[in-house]
Amino acid sequence: MNATATCPNGHVSGDPDWCDTCGAPMRGPGPEAQAQADPAGASAPTGGIAPLPCPHCGALNAADNLFCESCGYDFTTGQAPEPVAPPPAAPGAPDGASAGDPVGVTAAAPEPAAESGPAPWVVVVEVDAGWFALKGELADRPLPPPSTSTVPLRLHTSMVGRTSQSRAVRPEVALDTDTAVSRRHAQFVLEGDLLSVVDLASTNGTHVVKAGAVPDDDVVPLPSGVPTVLADGDQIFLGAWSRLTVRRT
Template sequence: MSAGTCPQGHLSQADDYCDVCGAPMTAAAPAAAPAAPAPAASSSATPAAAGPTAEVPCPNCSLPNLPGALFCEGCGYDFTTGALPRTAVPATVPDVNAAAPDAAVTLSAPVAPAVPLEWVAELWVDPDWYAEQDSTEPCPSPGLPVSVPLTVRSLLVGRVSRSRGIHPEIDCDGDEAVSRRQAQLTTDGTRWFVEDLASSNGTYVGPASGPLPTVPLTPGQRRELAEDDRVYVGAWTRLVVRRATPEEQVSGVV
């Protein structure tokens, strides 16, 4: 098989598409025999206009292109090397919702881990203590105690005073004989102490099995509480510090 010339001027052994650039060989015009020299024309003759140039279809997308074009205007096919155009990769649009952090999660405050409840303070109405006091207030009926979870190392015993900004953790409101700042309960983690804060009627400590105490604590001096000690304040209030029961530990997690 004789080699042919494609429209781009490449020699090709194939007769359908050029081996070099892939251009159709059918568009190539057959080689013409050398023409006889034309007779000399007169100086007044008008030169003939050049005929229209045949367009070359792109072997990739079939779009007609001008002869001599290096690349197809439609798909970018390389007529010189025959390389196909690269496939355009669409740009990835970032997901704004996915990229942006959740504001609620970012701005939320860290949650403190749960602390198991270990100690509680019970507040009782003690008729026996009331009988020993010189009080004009009627004693309320004894009932079930009020349990206060002890979740910090220092707690104020007293009564609320909004005007003075006093908000005791152990509120004895109702017993008018209890001072606003009656006493302070503190712990080192295993033991509990009580300290009178120069209250009006004093703070008393006594064992559960013994007689009612008659000597108040010295203000400003801490007294360690034994396991069966009772703290007496006001006209009828009795306070007991004890370990939380398993049921209270489950229901009293803070």
């Protein structure tokens, strides 16, 4: 069973990575605690590896971070976070102007839409009772009823994880009911027809099992940050009961 923990800002959270209340990382001081400890923000780090600036927003991050803690920039692939949608147009404003735009100034052109048409790969998401028999101690709730859903993989990167509104985490493959899955657990990377999966330093690991095989106690999690090329029918096991099967269309 997953135990609750207290975040650096004093909130009780059931998530091992991020506080469910304020979104602070559970393994380090949150923004409130940092502000109290160093109100001027001028304390320089001592020892260890110096933090690195995010190329997208400039915020400092630990050298081993896979994502920017401030804006969500992906250090592994170089993908910038999704832009925030502009506010609705004010009544009587010119076409293309939002409610916050000065009169006569038009908003920037919208981002191009994601590719349409058939996806080269899909991932089939299922509840797996066999994996639960191996990893059920990670769960904080009983095994849910069997279910199956299919997610097309069209983007260059598709995140696997659990949705968090406070951290603006919106994974393409959302496993929200399996709390043994990290918020940013893994991601699929599509290069032409080649599909790979990368573990994003998840708490409980990402496990790849070849098509038709059954996982056992000897299955080894993937090393974090290292892409693993997938074949049609390969299975990815993660969390307490989640199985993802990739299929070439």
